[in-house]
Amino acid sequence: MPDPLVEADGPIPVDAGHLRKVLAGILEALGTGTADAATVAELLVEADLRGVDSHGTHLMGLYVSRLRAGHINPTARPRILDDQGSTLLLDGGLGFGQIAGLEAARLLIERSAEHGVAVVAVRESTHLGALAAYTERVARAGRICLCFQNGPTIVPPYGGITQMFSTNPLSYAVPAGEEPPVVYDVATTAVAGNKLLLAKKRGDTRIPDGWANDVRGVPTTDPEAASVHHLQWFGGHKGYGLALLVELLGGVLAGSSFGRTEHTASPAHGRDRVAKGFVFIAVDPARFMPLPEFTARVDTLVRDLRSGETAEGVDRILVPGQLEHERRRVREESGIPLPAALRAETNAHAAELGVPGLD
Numbered sequence: 001m002p003d004p005l006v007e008a009d010g011p012i013p014v015d016a017g018h019l020r021k022v023l024a025g026i027l028e029a030l031g032t033g034t035a036d037a038a039t040v041a042e043l044l045v046e047a048d049l050r051g052v053d054s055h056g057t058h059l060m061g062l063y064v065s066r067l068r069a070g071h072i073n074p075t076a077r078p079r080i081l082d083d084q085g086s087t088l089l090l091d092g093g094l095g096f097g098q099i100a101g102l103e104a105a106r107l108l109i110e111r112s113a114e115h116g117v118a119v120v121a122v123r124e125s126t127h128l129g130a131l132a133a134y135t136e137r138v139a140r141a142g143r144i145c146l147c148f149q150n151g152p153t154i155v156p157p158y159g160g161i162t163q164m165f166s167t168n169p170l171s172y173a174v175p176a177g178e179e180p181p182v183v184y185d186v187a188t189t190a191v192a193g194n195k196l197l198l199a200k201k202r203g204d205t206r207i208p209d210g211w212a213n214d215v216r217g218v219p220t221t222d223p224e225a226a227s228v229h230h231l232q233w234f235g236g237h238k239g240y241g242l243a244l245l246v247e248l249l250g251g252v253l254a255g256s257s258f259g260r261t262e263h264t265a266s267p268a269h270g271r272d273r274v275a276k277g278f279v280f281i282a283v284d285p286a287r288f289m290p291l292p293e294f295t296a297r298v299d300t301l302v303r304d305l306r307s308g309e310t311a312e313g314v315d316r317i318l319v320p321g322q323l324e325h326e327r328r329r330v331r332e333e334s335g336i337p338l339p340a341a342l343r344a345e346t347n348a349h350a351a352e353l354g355v356p357g358l359d
């Protein structure tokens with residue numbers, strides 16, 4: 001099946017295995033241990049495979065600059081600060097979010113088996129990447145999983161103009177039986193800041209209603225007036241309310257930085273803050289009914305949703321996670337279509353560090 005995101009004359013696809021090795025080589029050259037470099041590279045390439053290109057190889061530029069600036073500690077391991085069985089508090093030591101995130105997911109699976117529910121909070125970590133990487137893994141182990149992550153102050157609260165939150169993503173994943181798990185994974189802003197920057201770069205004359213405000217907090221469709229630090233929340237006050245939940249869990253409850261309050265050993269603050277907090281929650285459905293019965297019921301719901309009548313002009317009804325599962329199958333076979341600029345950027349990092357690049 002052709003990749004629907006790739007035009008016939010688009011970039012030459014890169015094999016996922018090759019890309020993993022190149023990214024891991026760059027991370028290793030910057031002081032990351034071999035196993036951790038492979039893990040971070042694996043999760044970035046997984047996002048590319050799932051079609052979440054904003055959170056794949058594209059993030060390497062950010063990570064390389066943070067590693068060089070000493071803002072990510074490439075050798076930090078998450079440390080347990082408190083363990084009460086069904087609840088755990090970890091310190092990420094400003095290491096890679098991917099390493100702390102996978103450890104949190106591992107503990108969550110273990111403890112929710114023992115207690116039926118488990119909550120793992122992580123403070124002083126850094127960027128998790130795409131949250132589905134963690135929630136989907138927990139769902140594939142048979143648990144319902146939720147994840148909330150906060151970050152730097154780049155978006156004002158609904159109705160305000162003072163930056164307080166990050167784009168505060170949240171994700172949930174639910175195991176199914178014969179169907180793939182349901183995986184929902186979104187930022188709580190209407191659009192990623194990168195999409196607005198891209199529209200400006202392209203010289204678009206108009207952006208869609210509901211993307212961003214100007215610096216006075218007034219909604220605008222003029223890309224030049226729209227500010228990347230005044231993004232709108234999805235669903236207005238409703239998205240803002242969810243972003244606040246993310247801040248209350250990932251920031252306040254985890255004992256991490258929140259809003260304008262900084263609790264971090266990192267020298268990077270405000271909009272540049274790298275310190276993030278996250279909270280993972282898992283529920284074992286087997287505490288409510290036998291797992292096969294639960295997953296069969298999820299399959300039924302998923303199939304009912306997909307087989308409902310479509311609205312005029314709509315080809316098919318999707319279930320969260322479906323597009324990404326489908327794209328992964330295609331890209332595992334046909335490769336990842338890295339844009340030429342990203343390919344060149346990746347090769348430049350590799351060349352500077354004296355490690356193999358993509359070509």
Ligand SMILES: NC(=O)c1ccc[n+]([C@@H]2O[C@H](COP(=O)([O-])OP(=O)(O)OC[C@H]3O[C@@H](n4cnc5c(N)ncnc54)[C@H](O)[C@@H]3O)[C@@H](O)[C@H]2O)c1
Pocket residue numbers: 052054055127128129130131132149151166167168169170171183184185186187188191192317318319320321322323324
């Ligand atoms: N770590 C961070 O700091 C951070 C911050 C912001 C976003 N992110 C990540 O960015 C990624 C993209 O976020 P986004 O807000 O741009 O997501 P998005 O708006 O592209 O929405 C993606 C979600 O919507 C589902 N979906 C898409 N079309 C659908 C349809 N027609 N019917 C049903 N479901 C559908 C997808 O399966 C997926 O779960 C996520 O992986 C998120 O974790 C991370």
